[in-house]
Amino acid sequence: xxxxxxxxxxxxxxxxxxxxxxxxxxxxxxxxxxxxxxxxxxxxxxxxxxxxxxxxxxxxxxxxxxxxxxxxxxxxxxxxxxxxxxxxxxxxxxxxxxxxxxxxxxxxxxxxxxxxxxxxxxxxxxxxxxxxxxxxxxxxxxxxxxxxxxxxxxxxxxxxxxxxxxxxxxxxxxxxxxxxxxxxxxxxxxxxxxxxxxxxxxxxxxxxxxxxxxxxxxxxxxxxxxxxxxxxxxxxxxxxxxxxxxxxxxxxxxxxxxxxxxxxxxxxxxxxxxxxxxxxxxxxxxxxxxxxxxxxxxxxxxxxxxxxxxxxxxxxxxxxxxxxxxxxxxxxxxxxxxxxxxxxxxxxxxxxxxxxxxxxxxxxxxxxxxxxxxxxxxxxxxxxxxxxxxxxxxxxxxxxxxxxxxxxxxxxxxxxxxxxxxxxxxxxxxxxxxxxxxxxxxxxxxxxxxxxxxxxxxxxxxxxxxxxxxxxxxxxxxxxxxxxxxxxxxxxxxxxxxxxxxxxxxxxxxxxx
Numbered sequence: 446x447x448x449x450x451x452x453x454x455x456x457x458x459x460x461x462x463x464x465x466x467x468x469x470x471x472x473x474x475x476x477x478x479x480x481x482x483x484x485x486x487x488x489x490x491x492x493x494x495x496x497x498x499x500x501x502x503x504x505x506x507x508x509x510x511x512x513x514x515x516x517x518x519x520x521x522x523x524x525x526x527x528x529x530x531x532x533x534x535x536x537x538x539x540x541x542x543x544x545x546x547x548x549x550x551x552x553x554x555x556x557x558x559x560x561x562x563x564x565x566x567x568x569x570x571x572x573x574x575x576x577x578x579x580x581x582x583x584x585x586x587x588x589x590x591x592x593x594x595x596x597x598x599x600x601x602x603x604x605x606x607x608x609x610x611x612x613x614x615x616x617x618x619x620x621x622x623x624x625x626x627x628x629x630x631x632x633x634x635x636x637x638x639x640x641x642x643x644x645x646x647x648x649x650x651x652x653x654x655x656x657x658x659x660x661x662x663x664x665x666x667x668x669x670x671x672x673x674x675x676x677x678x679x680x681x682x683x684x685x686x687x688x689x690x691x692x693x694x695x696x697x698x699x700x701x702x703x704x705x706x707x708x709x710x711x712x713x714x715x716x717x718x719x720x721x722x723x724x725x726x727x728x729x730x731x732x733x734x735x736x737x738x739x740x741x742x743x744x745x746x747x748x749x750x751x752x753x754x755x756x757x758x759x760x761x762x763x764x765x766x767x768x769x770x771x772x773x774x775x776x777x778x779x780x781x782x783x784x785x786x787x788x789x790x791x792x793x794x795x796x797x798x799x800x801x802x803x804x805x806x807x808x809x810x811x812x813x814x815x816x817x818x819x820x821x822x823x824x825x826x827x828x829x830x831x832x833x834x835x836x837x838x839x840x841x842x843x844x845x846x847x848x849x850x851x852x853x854x855x856x857x858x859x860x861x862x863x864x865x866x867x868x869x870x871x872x873x874x875x876x877x878x879x880x881x882x883x884x885x886x887x888x889x890x891x892x893x894x895x896x897x898x899x900x901x902x903x904x905x906x907x908x909x910x911x912x913x914x915x916x917x918x919x920x921x922x923x924x925x926x927x928x929x930x931x932x933x934x935x936x937x938x939x940x941x942x943x944x945x946x947x948x949x950x951x952x953x954x955x956x957x958x
Contacts, residue, residue, distance in 0.1 A: 667691060669725065673902065674698055679710050680902035681924035682909045686878060687917030693717030694876050694922035695728035695780075697736035704746045709788035711739050712924035715760075716800050716876040718779040718849055727764045727778035731850055734763035735784055749786050750863045753795035757782060757859035761797075761850045768852035779851030783817060785872045787928050792864045792872060797848050797857070799824075801880050805890045806870035807898055813886035816862065816872075820848030838884075844877065871897045872926040873908070878919035882912045893925075901925040 453460055454468040454475070461468070466475050642665070644650040650660025657664055669692040670685040676698050685692040697713040715732045717724025738759040742752035760782055768777035781798025794802045799819040806813065818824055823843035826832040837843060848858065873889060883889045892911045897904035905925045912921045 669695075672696075673906070675902040676700060677710070678901065678927045679712055679924065680905050681712065681714070681922070682902070682905040683922040684909050684913065684917075684920070686920050687913060689719075689920055691725060692920050693719060693724040693728060693780075694878065694920040695725070695732040696922050696924055697732040698924060699736055699740055701740050701744050703743060703788055705789075707789060709743045709749075709786060710926055711736060711743075711784070711786050712872070712874050712926045713739075713756075713782065713784040714800055714874045714876060714922050714924055715783075716781045716798065716878070716920070716922070718781070718846070718851070720776075721779040721851065722776050723767060723778045724780060726767055727780040727851065730763040730767060730778075731760035731780050731782050735760040735782060739784075739786060743786070743788065749788050749791060749793040750795075750861050753784060753786060753793050753861050754859050756784065757795050757797060757850075757861075758857070761854075761857055764850045765852045777852035779849045779854065781820075781846065781849055781876070783874055783876075785874050785924070785926050787872070787926055790865060790930065792866060792928055793861065794864070794872075795859060795861045796820075797850055797859055798846050799844065800874075800876045803873040803875075803880075803886055803889045804864075804866065804870055805873060805886075805893050805897070806866075806868055807895075808868060808870075809890060809895065811868065811870075813890040815886045816864070817860070819846075820860075821846050866928060867930065869898060869927070869929050871901070871904070872928060873923060874926065875908070875923040876920065878917075878921035879908055879912045879923050881919065882915035883908075897925055898927040898929075901927060 454471060454473050456468060456473040457471045459468050459470040461475070467473065468475065642652040644652055644658035644661060644663055645665060646663035647658060647661040650658040650663075652665050653659050656667070667685075669683070672681075672683045672692075674681050674696075677700055679698045679700070681696045681698050683692060683694050683696055694717065695715045697711070699711045701709050701711070703709050713732045713735045715728035715735075717726075717728040721727065735756040738756035739752055742755060743749065747755075764778055764780060781796075781800045783796040783798075783800035783802055784794070785802055786793040792804075794816050796802070796817045797820060799821045800817075801819070802816040804814045804816055818828075821843065822845040823832075823834075823837035823840065825847060826837040826840075827834050832840075848854070850857070871893070873893065880889070883892050892908060894900065894904045894907055902925075905923050908923045908925075909921050
Protein backbone atom coordinates (compact mmCIF):
# COMPACT_ATOMS: atom_id res chain seq x y z
CA UNK A 446 0.00 0.00 0.00
CA UNK A 447 1.31 3.52 -0.84
CA UNK A 448 2.85 5.49 2.01
CA UNK A 449 1.20 8.68 0.69
CA UNK A 450 -2.29 7.30 1.37
CA UNK A 451 -4.12 6.54 4.61
CA UNK A 452 -4.13 2.90 5.68
CA UNK A 453 -7.84 2.93 6.51
CA UNK A 454 -11.05 4.62 5.43
CA UNK A 455 -11.35 8.09 6.99
CA UNK A 456 -15.05 7.38 7.55
CA UNK A 457 -15.23 3.82 8.93
CA UNK A 458 -11.53 2.78 9.34
CA UNK A 459 -11.98 -0.10 6.86
CA UNK A 460 -8.48 -1.26 5.69
CA UNK A 461 -7.69 -0.14 2.16
CA UNK A 462 -5.58 -1.54 -0.65
CA UNK A 463 -3.44 0.14 -3.26
CA UNK A 464 -5.59 1.68 -5.98
CA UNK A 465 -8.84 1.82 -3.96
CA UNK A 466 -10.86 4.89 -4.89
CA UNK A 467 -13.90 4.04 -2.72
CA UNK A 468 -14.20 2.34 0.63
CA UNK A 469 -15.34 -1.22 0.15
CA UNK A 470 -17.46 -1.08 3.30
CA UNK A 471 -19.14 2.31 3.42
CA UNK A 472 -18.51 3.61 -0.11
CA UNK A 473 -16.59 6.68 1.03
CA UNK A 474 -14.94 8.45 -1.94
CA UNK A 475 -11.19 8.34 -1.41
CA UNK A 476 -10.11 10.39 -4.44
CA UNK A 477 -11.53 12.63 -7.07
CA UNK A 478 -9.62 10.94 -9.89
CA UNK A 479 -11.61 9.76 -12.91
CA UNK A 480 -12.86 6.21 -12.47
CA UNK A 481 -11.00 3.44 -14.28
CA UNK A 482 -12.47 0.68 -16.36
CA UNK A 483 -14.23 -2.09 -14.53
CA UNK A 484 -12.30 -5.27 -13.92
CA UNK A 485 -14.82 -7.13 -11.79
CA UNK A 486 -16.85 -9.99 -13.28
CA UNK A 487 -19.73 -10.70 -10.92
CA UNK A 488 -21.85 -13.85 -11.30
CA UNK A 489 -24.85 -11.84 -12.43
CA UNK A 490 -23.77 -9.54 -15.28
CA UNK A 491 -24.70 -5.93 -14.57
CA UNK A 492 -24.14 -3.19 -17.14
CA UNK A 493 -21.47 -0.76 -15.90
CA UNK A 494 -22.59 2.70 -14.85
CA UNK A 495 -21.84 5.49 -17.30
CA UNK A 496 -18.63 7.39 -16.37
CA UNK A 497 -19.27 10.63 -14.50
CA UNK A 498 -17.08 13.07 -12.65
CA UNK A 499 -16.58 11.86 -9.16
CA UNK A 500 -17.80 14.09 -6.38
CA UNK A 501 -17.17 13.81 -2.67
CA UNK A 502 -19.90 11.72 -1.16
CA UNK A 503 -21.65 12.94 1.94
CA UNK A 504 -20.50 11.24 5.12
CA UNK A 505 -22.27 7.96 5.77
CA UNK A 506 -23.01 6.76 9.25
CA UNK A 507 -20.06 4.71 10.26
CA UNK A 508 -20.42 1.06 10.74
CA UNK A 509 -18.62 -0.66 13.58
CA UNK A 510 -14.97 -1.02 12.76
CA UNK A 511 -13.92 -4.54 12.26
CA UNK A 512 -11.40 -4.79 9.41
CA UNK A 513 -11.11 -7.94 7.34
CA UNK A 514 -12.11 -10.13 10.22
CA UNK A 515 -15.55 -8.59 10.58
CA UNK A 516 -18.52 -9.94 8.68
CA UNK A 517 -19.48 -7.98 5.61
CA UNK A 518 -23.13 -7.44 4.76
CA UNK A 519 -24.75 -10.08 2.60
CA UNK A 520 -24.25 -9.53 -1.07
CA UNK A 521 -20.89 -7.75 -0.69
CA UNK A 522 -17.95 -8.77 -2.84
CA UNK A 523 -15.34 -7.21 -0.57
CA UNK A 524 -13.20 -4.84 -2.59
CA UNK A 525 -14.23 -4.23 -6.17
CA UNK A 526 -12.58 -2.81 -9.22
CA UNK A 527 -11.84 0.92 -9.33
CA UNK A 528 -14.74 3.05 -10.38
CA UNK A 529 -17.44 0.32 -9.89
CA UNK A 530 -19.37 0.12 -6.64
CA UNK A 531 -20.17 -3.24 -5.16
CA UNK A 532 -23.44 -4.74 -6.51
CA UNK A 533 -26.32 -3.95 -4.22
CA UNK A 534 -24.60 -1.14 -2.43
CA UNK A 535 -26.16 1.92 -3.98
CA UNK A 536 -25.45 0.90 -7.56
CA UNK A 537 -27.06 3.19 -10.11
CA UNK A 538 -27.18 0.47 -12.77
CA UNK A 539 -30.65 0.44 -14.24
CA UNK A 540 -30.57 -3.35 -14.55
CA UNK A 541 -30.33 -3.86 -10.80
CA UNK A 542 -32.18 -1.27 -8.74
CA UNK A 543 -31.59 -1.84 -5.06
CA UNK A 544 -32.70 -0.59 -1.72
CA UNK A 545 -30.22 1.76 -0.09
CA UNK A 546 -30.19 2.43 3.62
CA UNK A 547 -28.19 2.07 6.75
CA UNK A 548 -25.91 -0.98 6.37
CA UNK A 549 -26.47 -1.80 10.00
CA UNK A 550 -30.20 -2.27 9.35
CA UNK A 551 -29.67 -4.81 6.56
CA UNK A 552 -28.90 -7.64 8.91
CA UNK A 553 -32.50 -7.49 10.18
CA UNK A 554 -34.19 -6.95 6.84
CA UNK A 555 -37.31 -9.17 6.52
CA UNK A 556 -36.87 -12.35 4.52
CA UNK A 557 -39.19 -13.18 1.60
CA UNK A 558 -42.59 -14.60 2.63
CA UNK A 559 -42.81 -18.26 3.58
CA UNK A 560 -45.04 -18.98 0.57
CA UNK A 561 -42.04 -18.93 -1.73
CA UNK A 562 -41.73 -22.72 -1.69
CA UNK A 563 -42.70 -24.33 -5.01
CA UNK A 564 -45.93 -26.28 -5.06
CA UNK A 565 -44.24 -29.65 -5.55
CA UNK A 566 -41.04 -29.09 -3.57
CA UNK A 567 -37.65 -27.78 -4.58
CA UNK A 568 -35.01 -29.50 -6.63
CA UNK A 569 -31.78 -30.98 -5.28
CA UNK A 570 -29.77 -27.84 -6.05
CA UNK A 571 -31.64 -24.90 -4.55
CA UNK A 572 -30.98 -21.28 -5.31
CA UNK A 573 -29.96 -19.12 -2.32
CA UNK A 574 -32.68 -17.04 -0.81
CA UNK A 575 -32.73 -13.53 -2.37
CA UNK A 576 -31.40 -10.80 -0.12
CA UNK A 577 -31.87 -7.03 -0.35
CA UNK A 578 -29.13 -5.64 -2.52
CA UNK A 579 -28.14 -8.95 -4.10
CA UNK A 580 -29.28 -9.54 -7.66
CA UNK A 581 -30.97 -12.94 -7.71
CA UNK A 582 -34.00 -14.99 -8.71
CA UNK A 583 -37.21 -15.08 -6.71
CA UNK A 584 -38.88 -18.42 -5.98
CA UNK A 585 -41.62 -19.46 -8.40
CA UNK A 586 -44.80 -17.47 -8.14
CA UNK A 587 -43.38 -14.38 -6.44
CA UNK A 588 -42.43 -11.03 -7.87
CA UNK A 589 -38.76 -10.08 -7.78
CA UNK A 590 -38.40 -6.61 -6.22
CA UNK A 591 -34.68 -6.64 -6.79
CA UNK A 592 -34.44 -6.57 -10.56
CA UNK A 593 -35.49 -8.36 -13.75
CA UNK A 594 -35.99 -12.09 -13.64
CA UNK A 595 -32.92 -14.16 -14.47
CA UNK A 596 -32.92 -17.95 -14.77
CA UNK A 597 -30.24 -19.75 -12.79
CA UNK A 598 -31.32 -23.28 -13.73
CA UNK A 599 -30.40 -22.76 -17.38
CA UNK A 600 -27.03 -21.88 -18.87
CA UNK A 601 -26.75 -18.18 -19.41
CA UNK A 602 -29.87 -17.44 -17.41
CA UNK A 603 -32.17 -17.82 -20.44
CA UNK A 604 -35.89 -17.84 -19.80
CA UNK A 605 -37.93 -20.96 -20.37
CA UNK A 606 -38.01 -21.22 -24.15
CA UNK A 607 -41.32 -22.12 -25.60
CA UNK A 608 -43.23 -21.33 -22.41
CA UNK A 609 -43.91 -17.60 -22.47
CA UNK A 610 -45.27 -16.22 -19.25
CA UNK A 611 -43.99 -19.16 -17.19
CA UNK A 612 -42.44 -17.94 -13.93
CA UNK A 613 -38.78 -18.90 -13.55
CA UNK A 614 -38.50 -22.36 -12.08
CA UNK A 615 -42.27 -22.96 -12.13
CA UNK A 616 -43.33 -26.41 -13.37
CA UNK A 617 -45.37 -26.61 -16.55
CA UNK A 618 -47.65 -29.23 -18.01
CA UNK A 619 -44.85 -31.64 -18.93
CA UNK A 620 -42.67 -31.13 -15.88
CA UNK A 621 -41.91 -33.65 -13.16
CA UNK A 622 -42.45 -33.11 -9.48
CA UNK A 623 -38.94 -31.66 -9.26
CA UNK A 624 -38.97 -28.40 -11.30
CA UNK A 625 -35.19 -28.51 -11.72
CA UNK A 626 -34.85 -32.10 -12.86
CA UNK A 627 -35.77 -32.82 -16.48
CA UNK A 628 -38.72 -30.50 -16.12
CA UNK A 629 -38.65 -29.24 -19.69
CA UNK A 630 -38.43 -32.43 -21.66
CA UNK A 631 -41.31 -34.45 -23.04
CA UNK A 632 -43.23 -37.22 -21.25
CA UNK A 633 -41.13 -39.86 -19.48
CA UNK A 634 -40.12 -42.74 -21.74
CA UNK A 635 -42.23 -45.20 -19.72
CA UNK A 636 -45.51 -43.65 -20.78
CA UNK A 637 -47.42 -45.90 -23.18
CA UNK A 638 -47.76 -44.68 -26.73
CA UNK A 639 -51.20 -43.45 -27.79
CA UNK A 640 -53.40 -46.39 -28.68
CA UNK A 641 -51.12 -48.94 -27.02
CA UNK A 642 -52.07 -51.17 -24.12
CA UNK A 643 -51.18 -49.69 -20.74
CA UNK A 644 -49.77 -51.78 -17.90
CA UNK A 645 -52.32 -52.62 -15.20
CA UNK A 646 -49.61 -52.41 -12.50
CA UNK A 647 -47.72 -49.16 -13.08
CA UNK A 648 -50.49 -47.55 -15.20
CA UNK A 649 -47.85 -45.95 -17.41
CA UNK A 650 -45.71 -48.54 -19.14
CA UNK A 651 -46.38 -49.97 -22.59
CA UNK A 652 -47.24 -53.67 -22.79
CA UNK A 653 -45.04 -55.54 -25.23
CA UNK A 654 -46.25 -58.32 -27.51
CA UNK A 655 -44.97 -60.92 -25.01
CA UNK A 656 -47.51 -59.72 -22.43
CA UNK A 657 -45.05 -57.95 -20.13
CA UNK A 658 -44.74 -54.26 -19.28
CA UNK A 659 -41.68 -52.64 -20.87
CA UNK A 660 -41.38 -50.29 -17.88
CA UNK A 661 -41.95 -52.37 -14.73
CA UNK A 662 -41.81 -55.90 -16.19
CA UNK A 663 -45.20 -56.88 -14.72
CA UNK A 664 -46.98 -59.76 -16.48
CA UNK A 665 -50.35 -58.65 -17.77
CA UNK A 666 -53.59 -60.57 -17.21
CA UNK A 667 -54.52 -62.74 -20.15
CA UNK A 668 -57.75 -62.11 -21.96
CA UNK A 669 -59.19 -65.41 -20.73
CA UNK A 670 -58.28 -64.91 -17.06
CA UNK A 671 -61.84 -63.74 -16.40
CA UNK A 672 -64.60 -63.88 -19.00
CA UNK A 673 -68.31 -63.13 -18.61
CA UNK A 674 -71.09 -63.41 -21.18
CA UNK A 675 -74.84 -63.03 -21.02
CA UNK A 676 -77.10 -63.88 -23.94
CA UNK A 677 -80.80 -63.50 -23.31
CA UNK A 678 -81.71 -66.11 -20.71
CA UNK A 679 -78.31 -67.83 -20.54
CA UNK A 680 -75.09 -66.57 -18.97
CA UNK A 681 -71.63 -67.93 -18.24
CA UNK A 682 -68.55 -66.87 -16.27
CA UNK A 683 -65.04 -68.29 -16.44
CA UNK A 684 -62.19 -67.40 -14.07
CA UNK A 685 -58.54 -68.41 -13.81
CA UNK A 686 -58.82 -69.09 -10.09
CA UNK A 687 -56.18 -68.37 -7.47
CA UNK A 688 -53.59 -71.09 -8.07
CA UNK A 689 -53.27 -71.60 -11.83
CA UNK A 690 -51.11 -69.34 -13.98
CA UNK A 691 -53.63 -69.38 -16.85
CA UNK A 692 -57.26 -70.23 -17.54
CA UNK A 693 -57.54 -73.58 -19.31
CA UNK A 694 -61.37 -73.60 -19.27
CA UNK A 695 -63.60 -72.36 -22.05
CA UNK A 696 -67.31 -71.97 -22.72
CA UNK A 697 -69.81 -71.07 -25.45
CA UNK A 698 -73.38 -69.86 -25.03
CA UNK A 699 -75.81 -69.25 -27.87
CA UNK A 700 -79.44 -69.33 -28.97
CA UNK A 701 -81.17 -70.29 -32.19
CA UNK A 702 -84.64 -70.90 -33.57
CA UNK A 703 -86.18 -74.30 -34.19
CA UNK A 704 -88.25 -75.07 -37.31
CA UNK A 705 -91.48 -74.45 -35.40
CA UNK A 706 -90.29 -70.96 -34.45
CA UNK A 707 -89.55 -71.73 -30.80
CA UNK A 708 -86.18 -70.89 -29.28
CA UNK A 709 -83.36 -73.22 -28.37
CA UNK A 710 -80.68 -72.24 -25.84
CA UNK A 711 -77.21 -73.79 -25.87
CA UNK A 712 -74.45 -73.84 -23.22
CA UNK A 713 -71.13 -75.66 -23.65
CA UNK A 714 -68.41 -75.82 -20.95
CA UNK A 715 -64.98 -77.40 -21.47
CA UNK A 716 -62.08 -78.03 -19.07
CA UNK A 717 -58.57 -78.44 -20.47
CA UNK A 718 -56.55 -81.34 -19.07
CA UNK A 719 -53.62 -79.66 -17.31
CA UNK A 720 -51.30 -82.64 -17.68
CA UNK A 721 -51.69 -82.50 -21.48
CA UNK A 722 -50.05 -80.02 -23.83
CA UNK A 723 -51.89 -76.82 -24.80
CA UNK A 724 -54.98 -77.54 -22.70
CA UNK A 725 -56.27 -73.99 -23.12
CA UNK A 726 -56.32 -74.40 -26.89
CA UNK A 727 -58.05 -77.78 -26.60
CA UNK A 728 -60.92 -76.44 -24.49
CA UNK A 729 -61.42 -73.42 -26.74
CA UNK A 730 -61.48 -75.57 -29.89
CA UNK A 731 -63.91 -78.07 -28.37
CA UNK A 732 -66.36 -75.43 -27.10
CA UNK A 733 -66.40 -73.60 -30.42
CA UNK A 734 -66.82 -76.77 -32.50
CA UNK A 735 -69.65 -78.18 -30.36
CA UNK A 736 -71.51 -74.89 -30.32
CA UNK A 737 -71.21 -74.51 -34.08
CA UNK A 738 -72.44 -78.05 -34.68
CA UNK A 739 -75.52 -77.51 -32.50
CA UNK A 740 -76.35 -74.20 -34.17
CA UNK A 741 -76.22 -75.97 -37.53
CA UNK A 742 -78.25 -79.06 -36.56
CA UNK A 743 -81.04 -77.65 -34.37
CA UNK A 744 -82.54 -75.16 -36.89
CA UNK A 745 -82.90 -77.88 -39.52
CA UNK A 746 -84.99 -80.04 -37.16
CA UNK A 747 -82.45 -82.55 -35.82
CA UNK A 748 -83.45 -84.25 -32.60
CA UNK A 749 -81.71 -82.50 -29.67
CA UNK A 750 -80.16 -85.71 -28.33
CA UNK A 751 -78.83 -86.68 -31.75
CA UNK A 752 -77.56 -83.15 -32.31
CA UNK A 753 -75.73 -83.25 -28.97
CA UNK A 754 -74.09 -86.56 -29.85
CA UNK A 755 -72.84 -85.22 -33.18
CA UNK A 756 -71.67 -82.01 -31.52
CA UNK A 757 -69.44 -83.95 -29.11
CA UNK A 758 -67.93 -85.86 -32.02
CA UNK A 759 -67.25 -82.58 -33.81
CA UNK A 760 -65.57 -81.24 -30.69
CA UNK A 761 -63.41 -84.35 -30.46
CA UNK A 762 -62.32 -83.92 -34.08
CA UNK A 763 -61.36 -80.29 -33.40
CA UNK A 764 -59.19 -81.31 -30.43
CA UNK A 765 -57.63 -84.18 -32.39
CA UNK A 766 -56.59 -81.70 -35.06
CA UNK A 767 -54.36 -79.93 -32.51
CA UNK A 768 -52.21 -83.03 -31.94
CA UNK A 769 -48.73 -83.17 -33.49
CA UNK A 770 -48.53 -84.82 -36.86
CA UNK A 771 -45.72 -87.10 -35.66
CA UNK A 772 -47.09 -90.66 -35.43
CA UNK A 773 -47.31 -91.93 -31.87
CA UNK A 774 -46.82 -88.52 -30.32
CA UNK A 775 -47.66 -88.48 -26.65
CA UNK A 776 -49.32 -85.89 -24.43
CA UNK A 777 -51.66 -84.58 -27.11
CA UNK A 778 -53.99 -81.68 -26.23
CA UNK A 779 -57.05 -82.88 -24.32
CA UNK A 780 -60.14 -81.57 -22.51
CA UNK A 781 -63.49 -82.55 -21.03
CA UNK A 782 -66.90 -81.31 -22.20
CA UNK A 783 -70.39 -80.88 -20.82
CA UNK A 784 -73.28 -79.25 -22.70
CA UNK A 785 -76.93 -78.42 -22.22
CA UNK A 786 -79.68 -77.62 -24.73
CA UNK A 787 -83.08 -76.27 -23.66
CA UNK A 788 -85.56 -76.62 -26.53
CA UNK A 789 -89.19 -77.58 -27.02
CA UNK A 790 -89.81 -78.23 -23.32
CA UNK A 791 -86.92 -80.69 -23.19
CA UNK A 792 -83.58 -80.55 -21.44
CA UNK A 793 -80.76 -82.33 -23.29
CA UNK A 794 -77.40 -83.00 -21.61
CA UNK A 795 -74.19 -84.37 -23.15
CA UNK A 796 -70.74 -84.89 -21.64
CA UNK A 797 -67.35 -86.59 -21.71
CA UNK A 798 -65.09 -86.43 -18.66
CA UNK A 799 -65.80 -85.08 -15.18
CA UNK A 800 -67.44 -81.72 -15.91
CA UNK A 801 -70.99 -81.75 -14.58
CA UNK A 802 -74.58 -80.51 -15.01
CA UNK A 803 -76.98 -79.92 -12.09
CA UNK A 804 -80.72 -79.33 -12.02
CA UNK A 805 -81.93 -76.83 -9.39
CA UNK A 806 -85.71 -76.19 -9.25
CA UNK A 807 -87.01 -72.68 -8.71
CA UNK A 808 -89.04 -74.14 -5.86
CA UNK A 809 -86.28 -74.97 -3.43
CA UNK A 810 -88.64 -77.33 -1.58
CA UNK A 811 -88.25 -79.67 -4.56
CA UNK A 812 -85.17 -81.85 -4.79
CA UNK A 813 -82.18 -80.79 -6.92
CA UNK A 814 -80.36 -83.39 -8.99
CA UNK A 815 -77.00 -84.03 -10.57
CA UNK A 816 -77.62 -84.94 -14.21
CA UNK A 817 -74.23 -86.39 -15.22
CA UNK A 818 -71.94 -89.20 -14.15
CA UNK A 819 -68.21 -88.60 -14.06
CA UNK A 820 -65.77 -90.40 -16.33
CA UNK A 821 -63.37 -90.83 -13.44
CA UNK A 822 -61.61 -93.50 -11.42
CA UNK A 823 -63.81 -92.91 -8.38
CA UNK A 824 -67.04 -93.18 -10.39
CA UNK A 825 -65.86 -96.46 -11.91
CA UNK A 826 -65.06 -97.90 -8.50
CA UNK A 827 -68.52 -96.96 -7.22
CA UNK A 828 -70.29 -98.25 -10.35
CA UNK A 829 -68.46 -101.57 -10.12
CA UNK A 830 -69.38 -101.91 -6.45
CA UNK A 831 -65.74 -102.12 -5.42
CA UNK A 832 -65.78 -99.06 -3.15
CA UNK A 833 -68.30 -96.85 -1.47
CA UNK A 834 -68.74 -93.29 -2.76
CA UNK A 835 -67.15 -91.63 0.28
CA UNK A 836 -64.19 -94.00 0.21
CA UNK A 837 -63.69 -93.72 -3.53
CA UNK A 838 -63.71 -89.91 -3.62
CA UNK A 839 -61.34 -89.77 -0.64
CA UNK A 840 -58.72 -91.69 -2.61
CA UNK A 841 -55.88 -89.75 -4.26
CA UNK A 842 -56.88 -91.30 -7.59
CA UNK A 843 -60.48 -90.12 -7.34
CA UNK A 844 -60.27 -87.31 -9.91
CA UNK A 845 -58.21 -89.20 -12.47
CA UNK A 846 -60.41 -89.06 -15.55
CA UNK A 847 -61.11 -92.12 -17.69
CA UNK A 848 -62.76 -90.28 -20.58
CA UNK A 849 -61.72 -87.13 -22.46
CA UNK A 850 -61.51 -85.53 -25.89
CA UNK A 851 -58.10 -85.80 -27.53
CA UNK A 852 -55.98 -87.76 -29.96
CA UNK A 853 -54.67 -90.06 -27.24
CA UNK A 854 -58.09 -90.81 -25.73
CA UNK A 855 -59.53 -94.26 -25.50
CA UNK A 856 -62.52 -95.21 -27.63
CA UNK A 857 -64.79 -92.17 -27.44
CA UNK A 858 -68.22 -92.81 -25.94
CA UNK A 859 -70.22 -89.56 -25.74
CA UNK A 860 -72.86 -89.58 -23.00
CA UNK A 861 -76.23 -87.99 -23.75
CA UNK A 862 -79.42 -87.75 -21.72
CA UNK A 863 -82.78 -86.05 -22.24
CA UNK A 864 -85.20 -84.91 -19.53
CA UNK A 865 -88.58 -83.26 -19.29
CA UNK A 866 -88.84 -81.36 -15.98
CA UNK A 867 -92.41 -80.75 -14.83
CA UNK A 868 -91.61 -77.46 -13.07
CA UNK A 869 -89.31 -74.50 -13.80
CA UNK A 870 -85.75 -74.31 -12.66
CA UNK A 871 -82.20 -73.73 -13.86
CA UNK A 872 -79.42 -75.93 -15.20
CA UNK A 873 -75.95 -75.34 -13.77
CA UNK A 874 -73.25 -76.52 -16.21
CA UNK A 875 -69.77 -76.36 -14.68
CA UNK A 876 -66.23 -77.66 -14.44
CA UNK A 877 -64.75 -79.34 -11.38
CA UNK A 878 -63.26 -75.99 -10.36
CA UNK A 879 -66.75 -75.19 -9.06
CA UNK A 880 -68.25 -78.51 -8.03
CA UNK A 881 -65.23 -79.37 -5.88
CA UNK A 882 -66.62 -76.70 -3.52
CA UNK A 883 -70.29 -77.75 -3.90
CA UNK A 884 -70.22 -81.39 -4.91
CA UNK A 885 -73.67 -82.57 -3.85
CA UNK A 886 -76.75 -81.24 -5.63
CA UNK A 887 -78.11 -79.87 -2.37
CA UNK A 888 -74.90 -77.94 -1.76
CA UNK A 889 -75.10 -76.47 -5.25
CA UNK A 890 -78.72 -75.45 -4.65
CA UNK A 891 -77.76 -73.74 -1.39
CA UNK A 892 -75.08 -71.65 -3.09
CA UNK A 893 -77.21 -70.74 -6.13
CA UNK A 894 -79.22 -67.52 -5.55
CA UNK A 895 -83.02 -67.98 -5.42
CA UNK A 896 -83.53 -65.60 -8.35
CA UNK A 897 -81.19 -67.49 -10.67
CA UNK A 898 -83.90 -67.92 -13.33
CA UNK A 899 -84.23 -64.15 -13.80
CA UNK A 900 -80.60 -63.17 -13.04
CA UNK A 901 -78.44 -65.87 -14.62
CA UNK A 902 -75.30 -63.74 -14.96
CA UNK A 903 -75.43 -62.63 -11.35
CA UNK A 904 -75.97 -66.23 -10.28
CA UNK A 905 -72.96 -67.41 -12.28
CA UNK A 906 -70.88 -64.68 -10.66
CA UNK A 907 -72.00 -65.82 -7.22
CA UNK A 908 -71.04 -69.42 -7.95
CA UNK A 909 -67.60 -68.41 -9.19
CA UNK A 910 -67.15 -66.25 -6.11
CA UNK A 911 -68.05 -69.23 -3.91
CA UNK A 912 -65.26 -71.27 -5.47
CA UNK A 913 -62.78 -68.42 -5.11
CA UNK A 914 -63.72 -67.98 -1.47
CA UNK A 915 -63.17 -71.69 -0.98
CA UNK A 916 -59.60 -71.46 -2.26
CA UNK A 917 -59.85 -71.25 -6.06
CA UNK A 918 -57.48 -74.19 -6.53
CA UNK A 919 -58.56 -74.75 -10.14
CA UNK A 920 -59.98 -72.82 -13.07
CA UNK A 921 -63.68 -72.13 -12.55
CA UNK A 922 -66.30 -72.05 -15.31
CA UNK A 923 -70.07 -72.16 -14.93
CA UNK A 924 -73.07 -71.54 -17.18
CA UNK A 925 -76.57 -70.95 -15.82
CA UNK A 926 -79.43 -71.90 -18.17
CA UNK A 927 -83.02 -71.16 -17.02
CA UNK A 928 -85.71 -73.69 -17.94
CA UNK A 929 -89.37 -72.74 -18.17
CA UNK A 930 -92.01 -75.45 -18.39
CA UNK A 931 -94.35 -75.48 -21.36
CA UNK A 932 -98.08 -76.16 -21.23
CA UNK A 933 -98.31 -77.40 -24.81
CA UNK A 934 -98.57 -80.93 -26.09
CA UNK A 935 -96.12 -83.70 -25.48
CA UNK A 936 -92.89 -83.54 -27.49
CA UNK A 937 -92.20 -86.26 -29.97
CA UNK A 938 -89.25 -87.62 -28.03
CA UNK A 939 -89.91 -89.93 -25.12
CA UNK A 940 -88.35 -88.23 -22.13
CA UNK A 941 -87.30 -89.76 -18.88
CA UNK A 942 -88.95 -88.59 -15.68
CA UNK A 943 -87.76 -85.17 -14.56
CA UNK A 944 -85.21 -84.91 -11.81
CA UNK A 945 -87.71 -83.57 -9.31
CA UNK A 946 -89.93 -86.62 -9.79
CA UNK A 947 -87.27 -89.00 -8.46
CA UNK A 948 -88.39 -90.49 -5.13
CA UNK A 949 -85.08 -90.16 -3.29
CA UNK A 950 -82.60 -87.28 -3.04
CA UNK A 951 -79.20 -87.37 -4.68
CA UNK A 952 -80.19 -90.16 -7.10
CA UNK A 953 -78.21 -89.58 -10.25
CA UNK A 954 -80.12 -89.16 -13.48
CA UNK A 955 -79.27 -91.94 -15.88
CA UNK A 956 -78.44 -91.26 -19.53
CA UNK A 957 -81.12 -92.17 -22.02
CA UNK A 958 -80.07 -94.79 -24.53
